[in-house]
Amino acid sequence: MPVVEVDEKAASYPGLRASIVFGRASEAEAEVRAALEAGDVPVQIVQDGLIPAMDVVGEKYSTGEFFVPEMLTAARAMKHCMAVLEPLLAAGGRSTAGRIVLGTVKGDIHDIGKNIVSTMLQGGGFEVHDLGVDVPTERFVEVVGEERPDILGLSALLTTTMPVMKKVIAALEQAGLRDGVKVMVGGAPLTSGYAEAIGADAYAAHAGLATAQAKELVGHAGRRAGGSAG
Numbered sequence: 001m002p003v004v005e006v007d008e009k010a011a012s013y014p015g016l017r018a019s020i021v022f023g024r025a026s027e028a029e030a031e032v033r034a035a036l037e038a039g040d041v042p043v044q045i046v047q048d049g050l051i052p053a054m055d056v057v058g059e060k061y062s063t064g065e066f067f068v069p070e071m072l073t074a075a076r077a078m079k080h081c082m083a084v085l086e087p088l089l090a091a092g093g094r095s096t097a098g099r100i101v102l103g104t105v106k107g108d109i110h111d112i113g114k115n116i117v118s119t120m121l122q123g124g125g126f127e128v129h130d131l132g133v134d135v136p137t138e139r140f141v142e143v144v145g146e147e148r149p150d151i152l153g154l155s156a157l158l159t160t161t162m163p164v165m166k167k168v169i170a171a172l173e174q175a176g177l178r179d180g181v182k183v184m185v186g187g188a189p190l191t192s193g194y195a196e197a198i199g200a201d202a203y204a205a206h207a208g209l210a211t212a213q214a215k216e217l218v219g220h221a222g223r224r225a226g227g228s229a230g
């Protein structure tokens with residue numbers, strides 16, 4: 001098995017992390033099942049095993065050691081693991097906390113983080129309508145108009161697609177829908193300052209925070225970016 005540098009956060013799951021980084025989906029899935037059998041909590045496996053593995057993949061891509069095919073096989077291994085964990089993470093949600101429309105913005109096809117956010121929101125009791133990836137701005141506006149959700153959640157992983165979030169917010173304003181929906185944004189390149197600057201109501205750095213932020217948004221009508229996004 002290839003050696004993967006172990007940082008503190010991932011120290012508990014070196015085998016799982018290596019399996020994901022090198023795209024060995026069945027091995028990764030077996031590692032997840034073993035961790036569950038050993039009594040590990042699903043959210044801990046995601047946060048300390050799966051997410052750090054994808055960070056390693058990103059680092060290897062940045063340094064030219066990995067290319068897109070390696071990112072894809074790692075993503076596939078991650079998805080195998082999430083297929084096992086998702087039902088457990090979503091369990092217990094009573095779908096009464098609020099309704100959320102969610103999607104990755106136009107031009108961006110990254111969905112692993114968004115899917116984790118979706119699962120965790122469902123586990124937190126939210127009803128989630130996931131529009132998928134590469135979602136046109138007009139589609140967000142259309143669905144918000146039709147479904148009148150409590151929250152619109154936008155995800156972006158590329159510095160080139162972050163500005164699309166601002167366009168979605170502007171389009172909601174233009175359609176007269178902005179006052180009726182809270183907008184929560186997230187994705188690796190975002191910051192709370194950016195969220196505030198584009199007029200979002202909340203920013204969440206990771207999936208666990210997304211659920212907490214969503215609950216706060218639903219509970220505190222009328223708030224704008226500063227509090228939650230700042």
Ligand code: B1M
Binds near residue numbers: 055068102
């Ligand atoms: Co791409 N990619 N990718 N990629 N990819 C990144 C993002 C990159 C940082 C890698 C790098 O250079 N180190 C880099 C972006 C650089 C930049 O913009 N500054 C990059 C690039 C360049 C690209 C391409 C342009 C490569 C190319 O084609 N030359 C291309 C773009 C395609 C496109 O979208 N148009 C591309 C393609 C791909 C794959 C398709 C191969 C694959 C995606 C597969 C998939 O998602 N189905 C992929 C992958 C796997 C990655 C990395 C390695 C991993 C992303 C990931 O899944 N992370 C990534 C490097 C990295 O992030 N370390 C990289 C794990 C995930 C759990 O974290 O998504 O951050 P994350 O989600 C977190 C939080 O951000 C937050 O909660 C989640 C869970 O805690 N969160 C939210 C996310 N959304 C939220 C929404 C919320 C709240 C919180 O509220 C609504």
